[in-house]
Amino acid sequence: MQPLHEQSVAELSRLIGRRAVSPVEVAKSCLDRIESCNAKVNAVVTLQAEQALVEARAAEAEIARGDRRGDLHGIPVAHKDLYWTRQLRTTAGSQLRAEFLPDEDATTVARLRAAGMVLLGKLNTQEFAYGPTNEHSLFGPVLNPWDLRCYAGGSSGGSGAALASRMLPAATGSDTGGSIRIPASCCGITGLKPTYGRTSRYGIFPLAWSMDHGGPMARSALDVAMLLQAIAGPDAKDPTTADREVPDYPAALTGDIKGERVGVPRRYFYDRSAPQVEERVRQALQVLEELGAKLVEIDIPDIEHSAAAAAVLYYVEATAYHDDEFLAGRGHMFTDRVRRFLEFGNFILARDYLQAQRYRALLGRRVADQWRQVDLIVTPTLPITAMPLGQATVTAGNVEEPVYLALLRNTEPFNLTGLPALTVPCGFSSEGMPIGMQIIGPAFAEAKVLRMGDAYQRATNWHERSPRL
Amino acid sequence: MQPLHEQSVAELSRLIGRRAVSPVEVAKSCLDRIESCNAKVNAVVTLQAEQALVEARAAEAEIARGDRRGDLHGIPVAHKDLYWTRQLRTTAGSQLRAEFLPDEDATTVARLRAAGMVLLGKLNTQEFAYGPTNEHSLFGPVLNPWDLRCYAGGSSGGSGAALASRMLPAATGSDTGGSIRIPASCCGITGLKPTYGRTSRYGIFPLAWSMDHGGPMARSALDVAMLLQAIAGPDAKDPTTADREVPDYPAALTGDIKGERVGVPRRYFYDRSAPQVEERVRQALQVLEELGAKLVEIDIPDIEHSAAAAAVLYYVEATAYHDDEFLAGRGHMFTDRVRRFLEFGNFILARDYLQAQRYRALLGRRVADQWRQVDLIVTPTLPITAMPLGQATVTAGNVEEPVYLALLRNTEPFNLTGLPALTVPCGFSSEGMPIGMQIIGPAFAEAKVLRMGDAYQRATNWHERSPRL
Numbered sequence: 001m002q003p004l005h006e007q008s009v010a011e012l013s014r015l016i017g018r019r020a021v022s023p024v025e026v027a028k029s030c031l032d033r034i035e036s037c038n039a040k041v042n043a044v045v046t047l048q049a050e051q052a053l054v055e056a057r058a059a060e061a062e063i064a065r066g067d068r069r070g071d072l073h074g075i076p077v078a079h080k081d082l083y084w085t086r087q088l089r090t091t092a093g094s095q096l097r098a099e100f101l102p103d104e105d106a107t108t109v110a111r112l113r114a115a116g117m118v119l120l121g122k123l124n125t126q127e128f129a130y131g132p133t134n135e136h137s138l139f140g141p142v143l144n145p146w147d148l149r150c151y152a153g154g155s156s157g158g159s160g161a162a163l164a165s166r167m168l169p170a171a172t173g174s175d176t177g178g179s180i181r182i183p184a185s186c187c188g189i190t191g192l193k194p195t196y197g198r199t200s201r202y203g204i205f206p207l208a209w210s211m212d213h214g215g216p217m218a219r220s221a222l223d224v225a226m227l228l229q230a231i232a233g234p235d236a237k238d239p240t241t242a243d244r245e246v247p248d249y250p251a252a253l254t255g256d257i258k259g260e261r262v263g264v265p266r267r268y269f270y271d272r273s274a275p276q277v278e279e280r281v282r283q284a285l286q287v288l289e290e291l292g293a294k295l296v297e298i299d300i301p302d303i304e305h306s307a308a309a310a311a312v313l314y315y316v317e318a319t320a321y322h323d324d325e326f327l328a329g330r331g332h333m334f335t336d337r338v339r340r341f342l343e344f345g346n347f348i349l350a351r352d353y354l355q356a357q358r359y360r361a362l363l364g365r366r367v368a369d370q371w372r373q374v375d376l377i378v379t380p381t382l383p384i385t386a387m388p389l390g391q392a393t394v395t396a397g398n399v400e401e402p403v404y405l406a407l408l409r410n411t412e413p414f415n416l417t418g419l420p421a422l423t424v425p426c427g428f429s430s431e432g433m434p435i436g437m438q439i440i441g442p443a444f445a446e447a448k449v450l451r452m453g454d455a456y457q458r459a460t461n462w463h464e465r466s467p468r469l
Numbered sequence: 470m471q472p473l474h475e476q477s478v479a480e481l482s483r484l485i486g487r488r489a490v491s492p493v494e495v496a497k498s499c500l501d502r503i504e505s506c507n508a509k510v511n512a513v514v515t516l517q518a519e520q521a522l523v524e525a526r527a528a529e530a531e532i533a534r535g536d537r538r539g540d541l542h543g544i545p546v547a548h549k550d551l552y553w554t555r556q557l558r559t560t561a562g563s564q565l566r567a568e569f570l571p572d573e574d575a576t577t578v579a580r581l582r583a584a585g586m587v588l589l590g591k592l593n594t595q596e597f598a599y600g601p602t603n604e605h606s607l608f609g610p611v612l613n614p615w616d617l618r619c620y621a622g623g624s625s626g627g628s629g630a631a632l633a634s635r636m637l638p639a640a641t642g643s644d645t646g647g648s649i650r651i652p653a654s655c656c657g658i659t660g661l662k663p664t665y666g667r668t669s670r671y672g673i674f675p676l677a678w679s680m681d682h683g684g685p686m687a688r689s690a691l692d693v694a695m696l697l698q699a700i701a702g703p704d705a706k707d708p709t710t711a712d713r714e715v716p717d718y719p720a721a722l723t724g725d726i727k728g729e730r731v732g733v734p735r736r737y738f739y740d741r742s743a744p745q746v747e748e749r750v751r752q753a754l755q756v757l758e759e760l761g762a763k764l765v766e767i768d769i770p771d772i773e774h775s776a777a778a779a780a781v782l783y784y785v786e787a788t789a790y791h792d793d794e795f796l797a798g799r800g801h802m803f804t805d806r807v808r809r810f811l812e813f814g815n816f817i818l819a820r821d822y823l824q825a826q827r828y829r830a831l832l833g834r835r836v837a838d839q840w841r842q843v844d845l846i847v848t849p850t851l852p853i854t855a856m857p858l859g860q861a862t863v864t865a866g867n868v869e870e871p872v873y874l875a876l877l878r879n880t881e882p883f884n885l886t887g888l889p890a891l892t893v894p895c896g897f898s899s900e901g902m903p904i905g906m907q908i909i910g911p912a913f914a915e916a917k918v919l920r921m922g923d924a925y926q927r928a929t930n931w932h933e934r935s936p937r938l
Contacts, residue, residue, distance in 0.1 A: 319820050320827065350817040350818060
């Protein structure tokens with residue numbers, strides 16, 4: 001048997017369910033792994049080893065007396081440090097919250113706690129999740145387990161790296177421009193940005209509220225589905241959650257994608273992709289075709305304005321949210337980089353913010369038009385693989401551009417449109433860096449998106465590869 | 470029998486239903502009344518007399534052969550000139566649309582057409598509905614049928630004046646800061662701003678899209694309920710409509726309001742009311758109490774910032790919407806007054822727009838908190854009665870303020886919160902000017918709001934009074 005810290009949520013659930021292993025053994029295995037690996041990748045920033053063992057023992061006892069709460073009972077999890085955790089330090093990666101002890105859990109934290117998951121600690125992210133890498137985190141950068149010279153991607157980089165290095169089987173992330181999908185792709189794991197409104201954001205520090213999404217990260221689509229099952233659904237504390245039924249996500253993963261029409265965008269998503277990225281994603285599309293999916297070439301008009309619109313939206317919303325800190329004379333406590341972003345947001349005009357929102361409505365219609373001819377859309381998650389820390393620009397498709405723009409290019413259109421988007425690993429570059437495939441579906445079609453990701457993972461084993469650490 | 474043009478929608482429906490009168494007679498009676506009265510009040514700006522008779526004859530024939538479409542079949546209606554009407558001039562009160570012939574109906578227009586209503590024409594409003602009176606309309610001001618020296622209120626002033634002067638039994642309006650309720654109150658008729666999302670705005674020229682609401686205006690709550698029944702519900706063309714069932718509104722008007730808890734705000738809504746307004750509304754509250762309602766004194770914290778927040782929102786949204794006209798070099802075609810508003814909106818910062826939106830969320834919670842202790846809230850619709858045209862300021866509660874601010878004070882909090890708000894006539898000032906009572910309910914509780922308005926109208930007859938013209 002593989003070591004417990006390497007097992008998936010689904011496997012651990014089976015083992016715990018038939019009492020082959022105890023939640024205490026699982027927690028210990030993960031804690032040992034964190035002990036031996038975390039110094040290398042810097043993913044875990046707050047560890048509650050003692051308390052985790054208390055929780056694991058409680059889970060063990062409940063399960064032993066026949067009170068198993070469900071599939072997630074006794075399985076370890078850790079949360080991005082943007083999620084409020086009751087009486088557990090929640091820094092949001094900022095000096096401004098360095099000592100913050102929430103008196104309440106984020107709704108997602110509470111739901112996973114209620115499901116019986118064992119809380120190991122908190123995962124590294126940069127200041128208020130601002131930006132697509134963790135290079136400027138309060139706790140230092142997260143390093144990529146596949147190459148410690150490279151970034152893990154951000155802002156949920158701690159989650160991506162902890163999962164990739166097999167420190168734990170399940171984590172949470174948040175995604176404003178790609179912050180779940182970018183580290184998931186960079187680290188070779190699986191992450192879902194659900195539909196806007198599918199999961200609660202209550203108790204997650206906002207970056208830009210009209211673009212922020214909370215979602216699960218794990219090593220497989222099945223694991224992600226199991227986590228989503230526990231956290232999805234309306235929340236009275238978050239008025240932006242949708243009052244819609246939650247389907248049975250794990251049950252939807254039948255492996256059968258015959259006849260599914262997969263839209264392959266003709267342009268934009270491949271225009272600036274590194275050749276190796278495009279090659280691996282095209283191979284993955286072939287696998288989907290072999291599984292019975294039909295590839296349909298599509299074009300999404302007007303998508304090329306996504307970056308500008310998204311930037312206006314997050315600059316302004318972040319500035320409005322953090323305004324109080326400046327008014328209270330604490331502006332100097334932000335790092336220079338984030339302070340500059342926040343100050344910049346002060347100068348954007350309302351009419352321009354609204355034009356960005358109007359573009360967003362237009363883009364929503366452009367993507368919605370696609371659902372007449374396809375069921376899902378598949379793109380490379382990122383045009384590039386993870387780069388060395390400190391590298392400022394990258395050239396792909398003959399265009400040199402800042403790394404952060406390249407990282408956001410393929411993901412942020414789906415923050416603008418709020419559509420569910422999953423990334424699954426689909427191979428490696430010749431340098432051994434992971435490459436991800438993004439699967440996008442109509443609003444609230446997470447089951448369909450996850451089914452395709454899972455079918456792909458049944459046919460391949462990229463998601464089972466682990467880095468040597 | 471009263472002349473047909475004086476009859477309510479409900480009465481006409483009964484008469485037409487038992488074939489006691491023909492839609493043609495009804496249309497002719499209204500057209501004659503328009504002929505004789507409109508020059509005085511200036512409510513109807515486009516009349517399609519011939520076409521209306523064609524439609525009335527078609528309705529007559531359908532009903533005669535047993536194909537009655539429903540309660541509204543054969544009853545005349547006219548639309549605020551902000552609503553698109555297929556092949557019928559739709560000016561939005563602006564030189565910019567002076568010749569505009571829509572190729573499509575607004576959804577509400579289409580639904581009332583499908584219900585068999587006979588379209589008489591279009592009703593006066595000022596340029597793009599910007600502001601709470603019609604003093605600056607392209608077609609000249611609408612005059613108040615109760616005193617032709619006074620404004621009718623705006624921006625749906627044509628609708629209010631046409632109903633009050635008994636030119637027609639049913640009309641549409643739109644309400645961004647009070648534009649249905651203000652003219653309804655000024656003219657002594659009944660008007661409903663439904664919940665945001667209850668009625669489609671497709672084909673209504675926007676003023677400020679996050680505050681705009683379309684709704685019915687008539688002479689009684691029952692008539693309003695009958696119209697709402699036909700127009701409420703989701704519309705694929707307007708993504709802001711709510712996907713919620715439409716209850717049977719007329720059936721909800723049982724006359725029974727026993728035990729309903731009515732919130733009476735302690736402050737704000739009465740602070741600057743003219744003494745006669747407060748007196749009449751207090752008398753109306755007594756009537757509600759005699760009908761079995763329980764009066765509960767309440768306070769809505771933070772409501773005093775409504776005017777500032779609403780102004781920021783509509784300045785910016787209107788500017789963003791009309792931006793293209795300026796870019797196309799047509800900015801000079803706006804009237805000076807509206808052009809100044811639109812230009813002003815260019816200078817508002819995005820962070821301030823978002824702080825206004827955040828205030829709005831706060832106010833929503835403040836009002837939502839009230840529903841724990843009350844079922845509905847009742848206030849004066851306006852702090853004042855209609856004033857002479859050209860009067861710039863008014864003094865009430867010892868504060869002199871611009872008339873437009875006084876007019877918006879009590880209505881715009883419910884554009885910010887999106888809650889359903891009905892105005893019903895509840896008496897007259899000693900000068901003979903109508904006074905309105907505003908009934909506000911929780912989101913989508915139109916049935917409850919209308920039930921109370923109807924119960925009040927069963928017990929009183931203010932809504933049956935008509936001006937001498």
